[in-house]
Amino acid sequence: MAKVKKIIKTIKIDVDKCNGCRACEVVCSAFHANPKYSSNNPARSRIRMVRDPLRDVYLPVYAGEYTKAECAGRDKYVLDGKEYTECDFCRASCPSRDFFKEPDSGLPIKCDMCEDNEPGEKPLCVQWCLNNALTYEEREEEVEEEEKPGDVETGLESMINKYGLEKIKDTIERLGHK
Amino acid sequence: MRYAETGFNLEIDLSRGSIEREATDQKTTELYLGGLGTNARLLWDRVPPEVQPFDPENLLIFGTGLLTGTPAPGANRTIISTISPQTGLMAYSMMGGFFAPELKYAGYDKIIFRGKSPSLVYIWINNDKMEIRDASHLRGKGAIETAELIKKELKEPNAQVASIGLAGENRVFTASIEQGRSSSSRLGVGAVMGDKRIKAVVVRGTKDINLARPAEFFGLCNDVLKYIQFRNQNPVPGVMTILQGLGSPQEMLHVDEKWHTENFSWGNARTRRKEFWNKEIEDRWKSVQEQARTRLVSCYNCPMKCGAIISLPGISTYMMKCFSKLTYTMAAMVDDLDFGFRIAQRATEYGVDGFSTPQIMAFAFELKEAGILTDKDFEGCPTDNEGKFYWLLDKIVRREGIGDILADGVYAAARKIGKGAEAFDHNTIKKHEQLPLKLGMLNPVYFLMYATGEKVNITQIEGQFPQAPFPTMEEREAFVKDWIQVPHEKFKKYLLDWEVRGDHSNPTYPTAEISADIVDWQEKMHYIDDALGVCAGLSSFPLKPPYHIHNYPSFISSGAGIDMDETKLTQIYNRNRNLIRAINVRRGLRRADEKPPEDHWRKRFPELEQNLLDNYYRFKGWTNDGIPTKKTLQDLDMGTVAEDLEQRGITKNG
Numbered sequence: 001m002a003k004v005k006k007i008i009k010t011i012k013i014d015v016d017k018c019n020g021c022r023a024c025e026v027v028c029s030a031f032h033a034n035p036k037y038s039s040n041n042p043a044r045s046r047i048r049m050v051r052d053p054l055r056d057v058y059l060p061v062y063a064g065e066y067t068k069a070e071c072a073g074r075d076k077y078v079l080d081g082k083e084y085t086e087c088d089f090c091r092a093s094c095p096s097r098d099f100f101k102e103p104d105s106g107l108p109i110k111c112d113m114c115e116d117n118e119p120g121e122k123p124l125c126v127q128w129c130l131n132n133a134l135t136y137e138e139r140e141e142e143v144e145e146e147e148k149p150g151d152v153e154t155g156l157e158s159m160i161n162k163y164g165l166e167k168i169k170d171t172i173e174r175l176g177h178k
Numbered sequence: 179m180r181y182a183e184t185g186f187n188l189e190i191d192l193s194r195g196s197i198e199r200e201a202t203d204q205k206t207t208e209l210y211l212g213g214l215g216t217n218a219r220l221l222w223d224r225v226p227p228e229v230q231p232f233d234p235e236n237l238l239i240f241g242t243g244l245l246t247g248t249p250a251p252g253a254n255r256t257i258i259s260t261i262s263p264q265t266g267l268m269a270y271s272m273m274g275g276f277f278a279p280e281l282k283y284a285g286y287d288k289i290i291f292r293g294k295s296p297s298l299v300y301i302w303i304n305n306d307k308m309e310i311r312d313a314s315h316l317r318g319k320g321a322i323e324t325a326e327l328i329k330k331e332l333k334e335p336n337a338q339v340a341s342i343g344l345a346g347e348n349r350v351f352t353a354s355i356e357q358g359r360s361s362s363s364r365l366g367v368g369a370v371m372g373d374k375r376i377k378a379v380v381v382r383g384t385k386d387i388n389l390a391r392p393a394e395f396f397g398l399c400n401d402v403l404k405y406i407q408f409r410n411q412n413p414v415p416g417v418m419t420i421l422q423g424l425g426s427p428q429e430m431l432h433v434d435e436k437w438h439t440e441n442f443s444w445g446n447a448r449t450r451r452k453e454f455w456n457k458e459i460e461d462r463w464k465s466v467q468e469q470a471r472t473r474l475v476s477c478y479n480c481p482m483k484c485g486a487i488i489s490l491p492g493i494s495t496y497m498m499k500c501f502s503k504l505t506y507t508m509a510a511m512v513d514d515l516d517f518g519f520r521i522a523q524r525a526t527e528y529g530v531d532g533f534s535t536p537q538i539m540a541f542a543f544e545l546k547e548a549g550i551l552t553d554k555d556f557e558g559c560p561t562d563n564e565g566k567f568y569w570l571l572d573k574i575v576r577r578e579g580i581g582d583i584l585a586d587g588v589y590a591a592a593r594k595i596g597k598g599a600e601a602f603d604h605n606t607i608k609k610h611e612q613l614p615l616k617l618g619m620l621n622p623v624y625f626l627m628y629a630t631g632e633k634v635n636i637t638q639i640e641g642q643f644p645q646a647p648f649p650t651m652e653e654r655e656a657f658v659k660d661w662i663q664v665p666h667e668k669f670k671k672y673l674l675d676w677e678v679r680g681d682h683s684n685p686t687y688p689t690a691e692i693s694a695d696i697v698d699w700q701e702k703m704h705y706i707d708d709a710l711g712v713c714a715g716l717s718s719f720p721l722k723p724p725y726h727i728h729n730y731p732s733f734i735s736s737g738a739g740i741d742m743d744e745t746k747l748t749q750i751y752n753r754n755r756n757l758i759r760a761i762n763v764r765r766g767l768r769r770a771d772e773k774p775p776e777d778h779w780r781k782r783f784p785e786l787e788q789n790l791l792d793n794y795y796r797f798k799g800w801t802n803d804g805i806p807t808k809k810t811l812q813d814l815d816m817g818t819v820a821e822d823l824e825q826r827g828i829t830k831n832g
Contacts, residue, residue, distance in 0.1 A: 009502075019473075019474060019475050019476040019481070019483045020475050020478050021476035021477065021478060021479055021481060022276075022478055022479060023251070023479045023480070023481065026249050027249060030249050030392075030396065033386075033392075035392060036392065036393070037249070037392035037393060037395065037396040038388060038389055038392040039386035039387060039388045040247075040248065040249055040386065040389075041283060041384065041385060041387065042283070043283070043383075043384035043385075044386075051336075052335070053358060053359065053475065053487055053497060054322070054326065054358075054487070054494075054495045054496075055495075056472045056473055056489070056495075058473070058489055079253055082365075098384075103385070111372050114343035114352040127547060128403065129405060130403060130406065130410075130481035131481060131483070172521065175484065
């Protein structure tokens, strides 16, 4: 397969520079409101602060994939004398906590790097982080070209999974005769 | 739909144990904006002057500002209003931090407490679910300790907690309400909370705050952030370090304390130590502060880092801001800053005001030296300066022995103790302890702010206009060149004309008329901030701030959907200013109370000072006794306020 160039969007998080103001949560939830900026609500933010001032824990975490079940075992990390749970670093929208879910519907939310933004603009959380705890980088990587299945193929695949190949074949046959 | 605000208040009657959610009238917002303005209206309407601070009828209001919780940077203030046990006047003490935005996200603009709970309780507000919960297991616990225990008990690490310590429980007049990073300290609001038997108010909210014209509002926020960046890169030249930048004085960042330690007074606002700062002290203090400070931290949605996490071996971690590292150190005459950080930890857990409390203690030890208080009053008290202060702090917050008398503050204690103790009460205005600062030449603008400020402490009134003239015309011209914040070009001329010496210098210049004008501008910005819930550190307090009279109207129109311009906003400021004055006038405030401490300046000018006051009152539309006239109140749509003052015989025929 051919090699292609891919832009990897990266937000670098320097927890030592974080001042814990939660501006990232404010602006993220405002940007993703509909219409844009019409409301804000940190509970809807796709970046959340794991924040425990008296233990000096200031950890911005981005929303990643949805997961149906929480982990069976959860480890603890001690970094720089401070204890973190595995969940503190985890990006999953997970039943074990209230992060990364729409507060009313419970539907999972995920960081999209503000893809609706003008091209070349940094994600909003980075723009509003004046203390530079969040900085944005784009780097180019060469990756194997993936053969992307078309929409029809993806759709059919899920139909086959649901109804079985035979039934789908029969149906297509029947429809073809109409 | 209501924009920027939620349109609902919580009414909690502690005597009955009832909680009601009440819709508010948007007209009230249009007249008073929110925060301090709407708090004042509630106090005017519902707390007549017969009500004493510790009567169940006194209200304790936790208000958010109109812009609090919106994306407007630094709009995070909680405005706590009640009647002060110390002054008997309206107390409005404020805090930043994270509490007010959380309350808005829970769906409320204010919590209004009335009555008294039969036992110690805490209030748990989780969006639409509300509970008054038993707090007997938290009795005597530290304010920060309480917050941590409650969050654990509720399994709500993201809840925000405002709590009192032992001082509030014991109704110490300098008791504060603490909230981790921030505190509402002045004028005894924690004592009223303790009197109502509320140990803590706990909030969690996950609802939206809506904006009327989102794109416009967001553009304004971006402009403010850009200007903050510009100001961070361009400190104002020619003024002392802590006045160069934005935010509250960057006391947690800066370690050079030559200016404070040599210009502010030590002990009971008595001793200037002009040669205090030397290399040895500088090195020691630098190393103490850098070791104690784990991280510089902010309030909600603000890039400034005015606070710090303080961790020292042997004591619990806490957070500090502003000036309190020095207030205990200097009042106790201790040369080691380590003491300041350590005693402030205990004081924070007890929940006391870091300005008043050290002065009360220094006052007490002065009385002891003068033989007015005796060894019997200090039985068991250590003799070293550090030990003495720890000992007396404990006595005050527990209201034990002499501590019980001192817990009412310097003014009241001096009168209770008698035997000449009154003469040692030399640094209060309106019964409230002031900054320990004694100066040479009277500054007419500061004279007026000290005398007439309803907040009764200078840092909540000053700002915008430089504290002293620039020596050269070049400096003045450079300063006014990009001074976009002035409401009118004439303010630039005032500054250009202000000289260090000669005809155009203190105390005769700024003239009485100009001084009233300058004070009015400074007050205006504070009153607007306090109604909008925006931190003074990004607006009324520092020189050349990002928020000002020219951009605030657009924030209000696009945020709250209330049609606003500079004239209307100025009218609202005047309304709020006069309403608070009316509340205090109704409680007895008069011209005779409006005087800075006699020794605040060495050089005083009685006639000139009276002229300054005459002019200021005239400018405000007040009588010569400092009372808003009927016409002034009517012009501000407060005819009913005027009628009330008339019925009580406070004003006669306007």
